[in-house]
Amino acid sequence: MNASEAERRTRDLLERDASSVWHPFTQHAVWPDDDPLVIDRAEGMRVFDTQGRSYLDGNSSLWVNVHGHRVPEIDQAIRDQLERLGHTTFLGSTHETGIELAEMLVARTPQRLTRAFFSSDGASSVEAAIKMAFQSAAQRGQHRPLYLHIAEGYHGDTLGAVSVGGIEQFHATYRPLLLATVMADSPGILREGQTRAERAAEVLQQMRELLERDGQRICGIVIEPLVQAAAGMLTHDASFVMGVRQLCDEFDTLMIVDEVATGLGRTGSMWAVDRAGVEPDLLTLGKGITGGYLPLSAVMASESVYESFLGAPTSGRTFFHGHSYTANPLCCAAAIANLHLMDQRNTVAHAAHIGEVIAEELAVLHGDDRVVEVRRIGTMTGIEVAPVDGVDRTGFAVCQHMRTLGVLTRPLSDVVVLMPPLAMSDDDVRTMTAAAIESIRAVVR
Numbered sequence: 001m002n003a004s005e006a007e008r009r010t011r012d013l014l015e016r017d018a019s020s021v022w023h024p025f026t027q028h029a030v031w032p033d034d035d036p037l038v039i040d041r042a043e044g045m046r047v048f049d050t051q052g053r054s055y056l057d058g059n060s061s062l063w064v065n066v067h068g069h070r071v072p073e074i075d076q077a078i079r080d081q082l083e084r085l086g087h088t089t090f091l092g093s094t095h096e097t098g099i100e101l102a103e104m105l106v107a108r109t110p111q112r113l114t115r116a117f118f119s120s121d122g123a124s125s126v127e128a129a130i131k132m133a134f135q136s137a138a139q140r141g142q143h144r145p146l147y148l149h150i151a152e153g154y155h156g157d158t159l160g161a162v163s164v165g166g167i168e169q170f171h172a173t174y175r176p177l178l179l180a181t182v183m184a185d186s187p188g189i190l191r192e193g194q195t196r197a198e199r200a201a202e203v204l205q206q207m208r209e210l211l212e213r214d215g216q217r218i219c220g221i222v223i224e225p226l227v228q229a230a231a232g233m234l235t236h237d238a239s240f241v242m243g244v245r246q247l248c249d250e251f252d253t254l255m256i257v258d259e260v261a262t263g264l265g266r267t268g269s270m271w272a273v274d275r276a277g278v279e280p281d282l283l284t285l286g287k288g289i290t291g292g293y294l295p296l297s298a299v300m301a302s303e304s305v306y307e308s309f310l311g312a313p314t315s316g317r318t319f320f321h322g323h324s325y326t327a328n329p330l331c332c333a334a335a336i337a338n339l340h341l342m343d344q345r346n347t348v349a350h351a352a353h354i355g356e357v358i359a360e361e362l363a364v365l366h367g368d369d370r371v372v373e374v375r376r377i378g379t380m381t382g383i384e385v386a387p388v389d390g391v392d393r394t395g396f397a398v399c400q401h402m403r404t405l406g407v408l409t410r411p412l413s414d415v416v417v418l419m420p421p422l423a424m425s426d427d428d429v430r431t432m433t434a435a436a437i438e439s440i441r442a443v444v445r
């Protein structure tokens with residue numbers, strides 16, 4: 001295809017898109033003017049648009065990719081599964097691929113977690129987890145219709161997940177529809193002169209007061225451990241995660257950690273809770289589980305939560321929750337291949353290493369008044385830039401500039417996100433950080 005054909009094809013696809021498609025988290029009144037990319041194919045750490053231009057995948061295709069694109073081992077695992085079984089139900093029957101993945105997850109998550117309940121997206125795993133917590137309490141004779149959660153949290157876009165979220169811009173509209181909850185402040189938003197450890201202690205004290213008031217009615221505390229990602233990579237001290245565990249024990253309520261973003265190596269450890277030495281009662285995972293190939297998520301549950309659901313079929317203790325595609329075998333096969341590659345290649349250790357490379361490269365931004373703060377744990381990086389007068393959407397403008405330098409990412413308001421696939425090479429990481437630094441200098445004056 002020559003250049004003008006490629007351009008015609010691109011224009012045609014964008015016109016068809018504009019007349020039929022509704023995109024997630026997208027203001028369609030401005031979308032056509034934002035020069036959207038049409039992605040055609042991908043290879044390794046790069047994606048290619050319909051004009052043949054290549055871009056480094058600087059945000060892991062929205063936080064999901066692990067080993068890069070078109071990984072031969074994962075491609076083959078999906079093909080092999082396709083030869084045996086594309087899909088069958090997990091309601092009342094089972095299959096080897098789902099069993100094997102459950103075993104692998106139980107072996108890789110904190111010891112307390114012994115059961116895997118599969119869903120499809122991060123949000124649907126959060127729905128399952130919060131329903132489990134409520135029902136589990138009920139089956140232990142306790143009426144606990146409330147959740148305690150944290151401001152600036154993000155757990156997905158279904159109504160239960162929104163109920164335990166706390167990002168005004170995304171969630172305020174739906175407030176009249178939401179579950180009753182109790183919300184504490186964010187441990188990631190510091191007051192002037194405060195350290196993260198001081199802030200953690202302050203929010204834990206606030207949570208203690210909320211629990212003293214309402215604890216008897218709270219079935220679970222829901223947090224994103226260590227990084228409130230969608231809020232703009234707000235990081236908090238590990239003492240916060242430890243303190244939440246203590247509060248859960250003291251007030252006999254479940255600790256529900258949402259590791260959909262932080263899990264599977266993103267923080268440089270397999271799980272963010274590992275960095276705090278804490279074992280939760282329920283853990284949700286998603287995003288990276290299939291290596292960034294297919295939708296799959298899971299709730300990992302403790303044996304005591306699981307056991308609270310056992311009883312006669314007529315007891316009403318069944319977890320009446322599931323999906324048509326629960327534990328889809330193609331998704332499970334991709335996940336198994338992904339986890340094997342992570343083991344063989346020591347991917348989590350590599351992620352910790354490239355996190356350090358990111359830190360070294362971004363050190364030049366310290367003291368630069370174009371930058372409010374650089375926040376990072378492992379590979380999860382947010383560079384908060386100073387808003388520029390007259391530049392609408394400063395973070396977006398920086399990312400558009402990065403695109404011209406061949407690096408793709410998506411901002412969260414004025415936070416430029418860098419979250420490379422865990423297997424990215426040091427050289428590619430440096431290309432990514434250099435593009436971010438150059439673009440910040442060009443756009444933020």
Ligand SMILES: *Cc1c(COP(=O)(O)O)cnc(C)c1O
Binds near residue numbers: 120124157259
């Ligand atoms: C992305 C995300 C979700 C939602 O996952 P989806 O697959 O987009 O539904 C939930 N929790 C956290 C912490 C996330 O980052």
